[in-house]
Amino acid sequence: MTAIPTDDSLFEFPCDFPIKVMGKSHPEFAETIVLVIQRYDDAFHSGCVETRPSSGGNYTGLTCTVRALNRAQLDDIYRALSSHPMVSVVM
Template sequence: MGIQEHLWEFPCVHKLKIMGLTSHPMVDIVTEIIGKHAPDFDRDSITCKASGSGKYTSVTVAVRFTHKEQVEAVFLELHEREEVAMTL
């Protein structure tokens, strides 16, 4: 994965939305991954919302990114987790 670095100005705060089945511990998964790559992220910024059917949960979190490789590492690890259905 390669981000278009010219569209980003580092450091920056970016809101990520991560979706997965409600049966998975999505907040724990997101906290683990984001905490590994951006340990100073604000855990109080995490919000959750269930889909209309209740089948999926979306977790939104604000992350302060300092460089391109950090963004790529977060998205790659989220993408590799089978519990994560989609990341925006």
């Protein structure tokens, strides 16, 4: 009899995991997102963020690469970001 894996994760933890965050352009947007993520990844810093403004300059896209320790941590980060008032989209 073979064992059925109980972990449905497609990732091997720990791993570097990029999270894309988009929101209306604001001078403190990137700094605010860094502070939100640091609640769940204390090693996260502004050097882990790539910033891309939209073509019209109305929105800013961030790629935030976190050191994911487990699925629960990623879920917590996603919930915190998606519920933040400055954030429009999280992927």
